[in-house]
């Protein structure tokens with residue numbers, strides 16, 4: 001369960017080099033959403049879906065990598081604040097979020113196959129081999145990543161005809177998931193963002209994984225703080241101050 005998941009580093013991660021993440025993104029637009037009670041509307045960033053004060057977008061300098069990441073996000077994930085495929089796309093300039101699962105909607109496989117690229121499906125299907133750089137094939141990779149609950153991801157990876165010809169790859173065993181925003185998840189299974197970060201660690205190098213995981217930890221901590229589930233002093237990089245009143 002997510003609640004029992006241990007963080008790789010249980011200590012409050014103070015002093016992380018957040019200043020290495022340049023402030024490059026303009027302040028994103030916000031949108032009004034309604035709380036569960038339906039009473040008090042509040043504003044959230046339209047990109048990361050955190051409250052404006054806690055928005056992580058300004059901490060993200062999108063990485064320009066050779067690997068193209070194509071996140072196939074199920075339509076049920078689109079509006080969930082806990083969805084992490086959204087955050088992955090914000091962190092990578094060469095990433096695309098594509099929605100699937102619409103009723104009577106044809107699966108959109110445009111651009112899947114490009115002879116100039118090695119196309120891989122990141123999903124631990126029975127025939128998947130461990131992701132590795134291919135010394136014999138120097139082409140950059142297009143990494144297709146299902147972003148859905150396990151049942152829907154499995155259905156997509158195993159039954160979608162458009163993916164039948166794509167080579168499936170899996171990640172080597174690693175530390176448990178540090179994702180703590182959803183109940184009833186198993187720490188053995190990684191969130192979409194963590195999967196992408198680890199895959200890019202293999203394909204692009206460990207500094208890329210480290211940079212992405214740093215953003216992820218800030219996002220998770222701020223989301224937990226927003227819910228009142230994490231003390232301010234334990235939030236990675238600290239909680240941004242309240243704006244001064246005029």
Ligand SMILES: [Zn+2]
Nearest residue numbers: 045048055057
């Ligand atoms: Zn944001």
